[in-house]
Amino acid sequence: MGGRKPCCDEVGLRKGPWTADEDGKLVDFLRTRGASGGWCWRDVPKLAGLKRCGKSCRLRWTNYLRPDLKRGLFSEEEIQLVIDLHAQLGNRWSKIAAELPGRTDNDIKNYWNTHIKRKLIRMGIDPNTHSPFDQQKVNHEKEETTLVNGQDPLHQAEAPVGSQNDPSAGNLTHLADADGDNIQPWSFLMENNGGGCSSVGELTMLLSGDITSSCSSSSSLWLKYGELGYEDLELGCFDD
DNA sequence: AACTATCGCAACCGCGCGGAT
DNA sequence: GATCCGCGCGGTTGCGATAGT
Numbered sequence: 078m079g080g081r082k083p084c085c086d087e088v089g090l091r092k093g094p095w096t097a098d099e100d101g102k103l104v105d106f107l108r109t110r111g112a113s114g115g116w117c118w119r120d121v122p123k124l125a126g127l128k129r130c131g132k133s134c135r136l137r138w139t140n141y142l143r144p145d146l147k148r149g150l151f152s153e154e155e156i157q158l159v160i161d162l163h164a165q166l167g168n169r170w171s172k173i174a175a176e177l178p179g180r181t182d183n184d185i186k187n188y189w190n191t192h193i194k195r196k197l198i199r200m201g202i203d204p205n206t207h208s209p210f211d212q213q214k215v216n217h218e219k220e221e222t223t224l225v226n227g228q229d230p231l232h233q234a235e236a237p238v239g240s241q242n243d244p245s246a247g248n249l250t251h252l253a254d255a256d257g258d259n260i261q262p263w264s265f266l267m268e269n270n271g272g273g274c275s276s277v278g279e280l281t282m283l284l285s286g287d288i289t290s291s292c293s294s295s296s297s298l299w300l301k302y303g304e305l306g307y308e309d310l311e312l313g314c315f316d317d
Numbered sequence: 318a319a320c321t322a323t324c325g326c327a328a329c330c331g332c333g334c335g336g337a338t
Numbered sequence: 339g340a341t342c343c344g345c346g347c348g349g350t351t352g353c354g355a356t357a358g359t
Binding site: 093094117118119131132135139168169170171182183186190 | 343344345346347348349352353354
């Protein structure tokens with residue numbers, strides 16, 4: 078693809094946060110001209126009297142000003158759908174957004190990165206593959222990065238407060254079985270024997286707090302989790 | 318009360334796709 | 339077929355709000 082001009086190279090175009098006045102102009106324009114048809118986004122700033130590039134106008138409209146947008150917290154059903162769809166589609170945020178009326182790809186992407194992803198990592202689940210981290214790989218990478226940086230970036234970036242130094246903290250990464258080996262929480266939740274969780278849907282119920290209905294407590298390993306309790310597992314994270 | 322760290326969201330950037338010429 | 343052009347997507351950054359010290 079050759080010769081495309083940068084979108085925002087015109088001198089004098091505004092950047093950064095939109096003002097109420099700019100929002101009003103854009104909304105007025107789209108109300109009078111219709112949200113589609115008879116114009117292209119590149120023309121919108123001129124037609125609406127805005128000192129913005131067309132791309133910025135489109136983004137503002139689709140992510141913030143659209144009347145059908147749903148604001149506020151994600152519901153349990155929405156979280157489940159996001160995790161489910163992400164397992165199928167990966168980072169195709171627009172595709173995922175298409176299945177969640179009123180949510181934008183940006184919304185979902187932000188929510189994933191700031192809430193869901195971190196929690197999955199804390200639980201020992203790779204958010205990219207939706208599978209347990211390969212413990213050997215983790216250990217290997219840990220060795221490498223420790224050699225390079227003298228610190229463990231995974232724990233530095235993603236570990237819950239107190240997980241490394243506070244022995245009193247509920248800490249999944251320190252769970253050990255009878256042999257002293259570390260147990261990845263997801264590994265037994267995914268086990269089919271003994272009533273562990275076996276689907277993304279069940280994971281969602283776990284994440285949103287509905288543990289008892291999603292997983293049988295008959296598993297001995299599950300009992301280990303049961304002893305930790307809701308707070309220890311940091312499952313309240315999706316309540317906020 | 319002041320300072321620092323962390324979080325969460327809005328917005329920007331660069332690239333690829335696909336239709337038009 | 340080559341090029342142009344607009345749009346949409348995914349990744350990243352900036353910054354205000356809030357929490358912690």
